Amino acid sequence: MFNKRIKIKTLLAQDPESYREQEVTVMGWVRTFRNNQFIALNDGSTNTNLQVVAELGKFDESLLKRITTSASLKVTGAIVPSLGKGQTMELKAASIEILGDSDAEVYPLQPKKHSLEFLREKAHLRFRTNTFASVFRIRHALAFAVHKFFNDKGFVYLHTPIITASDAEGAGEMFRVTTLPFEDTPKNEDGSINFKEDFFGRSTNLTVSGQLEGELGATAFGEIYTFGPTFRAENSNTARHLAEFWMIEPEMAFYDLEDNANLAEEFIKYIIRYVLENNREDLDFLASRLAEEEKQLPQDKRSEMGLIEKLEFVINNEFQRLTYTEAIDILANSNHNKKKKFQYPITGWGMDLQSEHERYLVEKHFKKPVILTDYPAGIKSFYMRLNEDGKTVAAMDILAPGIGEIVGGSQREERLDVLLEKMKAMHIPMEEMWWYVDTRRFGTVPHAGFGLGFERMIQFVTGMSNIRDVIAFPRTPKSAEF
Amino acid sequence: MFNKRIKIKTLLAQDPESYREQEVTVMGWVRTFRNNQFIALNDGSTNTNLQVVAELGKFDESLLKRITTSASLKVTGAIVPSLGKGQTMELKAASIEILGDSDAEVYPLQPKKHSLEFLREKAHLRFRTNTFASVFRIRHALAFAVHKFFNDKGFVYLHTPIITASDAEGAGEMFRVTTLPFEDTPKNEDGSINFKEDFFGRSTNLTVSGQLEGELGATAFGEIYTFGPTFRAENSNTARHLAEFWMIEPEMAFYDLEDNANLAEEFIKYIIRYVLENNREDLDFLASRLAEEEKQLPQDKRSEMGLIEKLEFVINNEFQRLTYTEAIDILANSNHNKKKKFQYPITGWGMDLQSEHERYLVEKHFKKPVILTDYPAGIKSFYMRLNEDGKTVAAMDILAPGIGEIVGGSQREERLDVLLEKMKAMHIPMEEMWWYVDTRRFGTVPHAGFGLGFERMIQFVTGMSNIRDVIAFPRTPKSAEF
Numbered sequence: 001m002f003n004k005r006i007k008i009k010t011l012l013a014q015d016p017e018s019y020r021e022q023e024v025t026v027m028g029w030v031r032t033f034r035n036n037q038f039i040a041l042n043d044g045s046t047n048t049n050l051q052v053v054a055e056l057g058k059f060d061e062s063l064l065k066r067i068t069t070s071a072s073l074k075v076t077g078a079i080v081p082s083l084g085k086g087q088t089m090e091l092k093a094a095s096i097e098i099l100g101d102s103d104a105e106v107y108p109l110q111p112k113k114h115s116l117e118f119l120r121e122k123a124h125l126r127f128r129t130n131t132f133a134s135v136f137r138i139r140h141a142l143a144f145a146v147h148k149f150f151n152d153k154g155f156v157y158l159h160t161p162i163i164t165a166s167d168a169e170g171a172g173e174m175f176r177v178t179t180l181p182f183e184d185t186p187k188n189e190d191g192s193i194n195f196k197e198d199f200f201g202r203s204t205n206l207t208v209s210g211q212l213e214g215e216l217g218a219t220a221f222g223e224i225y226t227f228g229p230t231f232r233a234e235n236s237n238t239a240r241h242l243a244e245f246w247m248i249e250p251e252m253a254f255y256d257l258e259d260n261a262n263l264a265e266e267f268i269k270y271i272i273r274y275v276l277e278n279n280r281e282d283l284d285f286l287a288s289r290l291a292e293e294e295k296q297l298p299q300d301k302r303s304e305m306g307l308i309e310k311l312e313f314v315i316n317n318e319f320q321r322l323t324y325t326e327a328i329d330i331l332a333n334s335n336h337n338k339k340k341k342f343q344y345p346i347t348g349w350g351m352d353l354q355s356e357h358e359r360y361l362v363e364k365h366f367k368k369p370v371i372l373t374d375y376p377a378g379i380k381s382f383y384m385r386l387n388e389d390g391k392t393v394a395a396m397d398i399l400a401p402g403i404g405e406i407v408g409g410s411q412r413e414e415r416l417d418v419l420l421e422k423m424k425a426m427h428i429p430m431e432e433m434w435w436y437v438d439t440r441r442f443g444t445v446p447h448a449g450f451g452l453g454f455e456r457m458i459q460f461v462t463g464m465s466n467i468r469d470v471i472a473f474p475r476t477p478k479s480a481e482f
Numbered sequence: 483m484f485n486k487r488i489k490i491k492t493l494l495a496q497d498p499e500s501y502r503e504q505e506v507t508v509m510g511w512v513r514t515f516r517n518n519q520f521i522a523l524n525d526g527s528t529n530t531n532l533q534v535v536a537e538l539g540k541f542d543e544s545l546l547k548r549i550t551t552s553a554s555l556k557v558t559g560a561i562v563p564s565l566g567k568g569q570t571m572e573l574k575a576a577s578i579e580i581l582g583d584s585d586a587e588v589y590p591l592q593p594k595k596h597s598l599e600f601l602r603e604k605a606h607l608r609f610r611t612n613t614f615a616s617v618f619r620i621r622h623a624l625a626f627a628v629h630k631f632f633n634d635k636g637f638v639y640l641h642t643p644i645i646t647a648s649d650a651e652g653a654g655e656m657f658r659v660t661t662l663p664f665e666d667t668p669k670n671e672d673g674s675i676n677f678k679e680d681f682f683g684r685s686t687n688l689t690v691s692g693q694l695e696g697e698l699g700a701t702a703f704g705e706i707y708t709f710g711p712t713f714r715a716e717n718s719n720t721a722r723h724l725a726e727f728w729m730i731e732p733e734m735a736f737y738d739l740e741d742n743a744n745l746a747e748e749f750i751k752y753i754i755r756y757v758l759e760n761n762r763e764d765l766d767f768l769a770s771r772l773a774e775e776e777k778q779l780p781q782d783k784r785s786e787m788g789l790i791e792k793l794e795f796v797i798n799n800e801f802q803r804l805t806y807t808e809a810i811d812i813l814a815n816s817n818h819n820k821k822k823k824f825q826y827p828i829t830g831w832g833m834d835l836q837s838e839h840e841r842y843l844v845e846k847h848f849k850k851p852v853i854l855t856d857y858p859a860g861i862k863s864f865y866m867r868l869n870e871d872g873k874t875v876a877a878m879d880i881l882a883p884g885i886g887e888i889v890g891g892s893q894r895e896e897r898l899d900v901l902l903e904k905m906k907a908m909h910i911p912m913e914e915m916w917w918y919v920d921t922r923r924f925g926t927v928p929h930a931g932f933g934l935g936f937e938r939m940i941q942f943v944t945g946m947s948n949i950r951d952v953i954a955f956p957r958t959p960k961s962a963e964f
Contacts, residue, residue, distance in 0.1 A: 001740050003738070005736055010636075029925045044704040072926065099927050124920055133703070136638060140640075144639065156526075156618060156622045157621075160954065163713075163726050164962065166964075173661075175681065179655075179658065179715050193664050199959060200959070201960035216606045216607075217609060217618075220526050228711065244644055244645055253509070414582070438607065442589050443512070443583070445554045446484055478681075478682060480682035480684060481917075482648075482698070
């Protein structure tokens with residue numbers, strides 16, 4: 001057994017007196033080494049370093065020379081209360097073992113502030129910085145909160161397929177998955193590619209959504225959720241887009257649009273509350289980071305609330321609910337529109353809302369998360385339930401301040417005849433979707449669901465402005481490093 | 483609000499007296515309808531149906547005609563204690579609403595026993611059978627137990643990339659991910675495919691393992707785990723192989739092989755215990771199913787233990803640990819080998835073990851899970867740590883009765899010079915792996931990890947013999963339906 005260490009987070013949570021006289025072993029990486037005596041040691045369990053004291057004269061100069069930034073150490077000694085500022089305890093080293101050296105001249109992360117862009121190039125090491133350690137511990141906590149929320153409610157976690165022959169959104173550019181060679185690709189007699197020779201005997205892609213398969217689960221288990229990777233082959237090199245990202249897609253039988261919105265709001269509040277309760281240290285760190293960053297911005301570009309304040313505001317206030325039609329009214333009559341400040345002017349009912357319009361509603365008008373419902377049928381997907389008015393569908397988008405759309409969902413069209421008509425009108429290939437239609441043939445039920453983009457949620461909670469900084473190894477156009 | 487139902491599982495867990503006089507609403511699908519009076523209603527929360535009583539004469543004949551197998555109903559009424567066999571309560575219907583009809587003549591799942599093969603063709607509906615409902619509720623519970631186990635220990639859940647330019651195992655056939663066209667594929671001057679034109683500006687594949695990226699996380703957070711889909715483009719059409727499956731891969735800094743084996747054993751026992759404690763009804767159902775199925779087998783092919791007994795045995799006994807070298811001795815000296823009963827005879831130290839050898843050790847010799855360690859370096863991956871003997875590596879496989887290899891892991895080679903030499907000898911392309919090697923340059927630490935095939939684990943717990951029956955929509959050669 002090598003590992004009899006205690007984690008620094010566990011250690012720091014204790015009363016130092018409880019360790020007095022007791023020998024403990026810690027292992028971690030050197031953050032700084034001051035005065036040939038004070039080692040700030042970090043083991044990734046918390047951003048707070050443990051101060052290790054190497055008493056002057058006690059250790060060989062040859063050993064001390066190897067205590068450089070990022071070297072890894074095993075230290076055994078006694079915990080003593082600390083008189084130093086900002087720490088309750090320190091470790092008086094009895095023995096120090098160098099586990100791994102690190103050449104401080106070559107190590108890419110120097111003990112100074114690096115730009116996020118620079119750290120993106122060093123994604124294999126950026127977890128070792130306070131910012132990224134906090135972001136990814138929060139990502140973990142949010143993921144766990146997702147599972148806990150749904151498990152506690154009796155939802156079944158369904159792993160929907162990643163490789164798929166169907167295209168849920170009927171749109172969305174997809175990645176091909178294949179084992180066919182580019183050279184001498186097998187062809188049919190008419191010259192087209194013979195996908196019967198491909199691994200799955202047909203043309204296959206990476207999924208853009210698990211929703212359609214999720215509906216199969218919901219119409220058996222009642223309530224299911226997915227949580228897995230999804231893919232878009234869109235050539236969007238922006239701070240808001242990834243080619244590979246994680247989505248959470250709950251799907252519930254016996255739900256209408258209102259039930260759906262209620263669940264989504266409860267869910268979002270639950271996972272934010274979970275992080276506020278369990279990751280306060282990391283949130284505080286990121287809140288300071290963000291406040292610091294915003295000081296660089298002109299006054300009118302700064303957030304009105306700090307990060308923690310914003311999160312508390314979200315969990316303590318009801319989301320604003322309104323229909324698309326009401327939103328169009330508000331936008332059309334806004335001074336912003338009258339003064340022609342929108343890049344895309346409000347042309348009237350039926351138009352698709354642009355992100356500037358959503359931001360206006362959320363950030364200027366309501367100043368809180370908004371649930372927009374009942375969109376025109378023409379701008380939404382085939383599977384959304386047609387409302388009684390015959391022109392809108394029971395869709396909903398949840399818009400968050402600073403992020404925009406964070407949830408998209410709808411009540412699903414459960415009426416076989418309406419669905420078939422819609423599929424025909426929207427050119428959805430029926431022969432590929434027989435299994436989907438079957439759920440409407442055999443005991444169809446009112447049902448609904450939504451999708452939450454996990455990375456957008458992490459951005460909202462951590463205040464990170466670039467989506468590439470909240471996923472471990474981002475996949476974007478022309479970039480698949482690590 | 484549509485959904486004010488109570489789940490049948492919640493209802494059945496109560497004392498029927500607590501509901502007396504109280505009106506409840508349930509929604510679900512009809513399993514059977516007997517004597518024009520007794521509806522067995524199921525909502526997917528449990529295999530136990532709720533008996534709904536439609537008193538004779540109270541409902542229109544036209545309504546009763548629509549109560550067919552798989553029709554969906556909303557029923558409101560009063561709970562009354564039941565005198566019927568095997569049920570504590572029943573629902574006396576005050577109102578019955580048909581949510582969705584189902585033509586009993588056309589509905590593929592008749593109220594009789596269907597073969598697993600038949601149900602695989604109906605994977606969109608098979609969740610509605612007791613067998614698959616139980617399997618997938620257990621799959622959910624195991625997944626939750628995985629997250630809970632690691633979260634409680636302070637591991638960070640890391641989403642390693644699905645699309646990757648590297649090949650962790652140095653072997654394994656991979657699926658290509660591309661947006662390049664098969665026709666007029668862009669070429670370089672020398673005639674080779676110009677992958678600079680592909681979406682990621684290079685040739686990319688679906689991941690076979692998140693381990694290498696996991697190590698990047700472990701050397702920052704200390705302890706991480708992955709839980710995501712992995713892919714093998716192997717043309718293996720067997721009951722044990724999937725092209726798309728889920729893996730759990732913990733990776734821990736400051737662990738040696740013994741720490742690694744301890745964690746793996748604790749982990750496996752934890753998730754099995756979790757299911758025994760939380761899914762007893764589903765396990766009991768599957769145990770009966772398996773016992774029934776095994777009655778068809780000749781005596782010597784039947785399991786020695788029932789399903790529950792087997793799971794309890796596993797959690798209550800220590801796994802057998804031995805080295806590869808000891809295993810070869812046992813196998814070479816076995817009567818089985820001497821009588822030439824192995825298809826692949828034991829040729830001596832250095833040979834790779836076949837599944838028949840592993841099964842002999844687990845099922846005949848030790849009769850319990852086995853942790854085999856310290857394999858010859860030549861038959862294992864480049865990243866496994868070379869032992870002091872210079873010829874074996876600190877690898878481990880965990881073998882389970884009836885399943886074979888369920889875990890593969892190792893202590894990782896943390897010594898830069900040894901790793902580089904190994905990579906060179908095994909032709910691992912250094913330029914693609916600079917980020918991996920960097921962890922050995924900057925504060926390298928002893929570390930270890932393992933991978934658990936989630937579907938194999940579900941098979942072990944549920945007793946399902948075909949891996950296609952424990953994943954929702956299996957991906958196998960020539961098959962990517964749904």
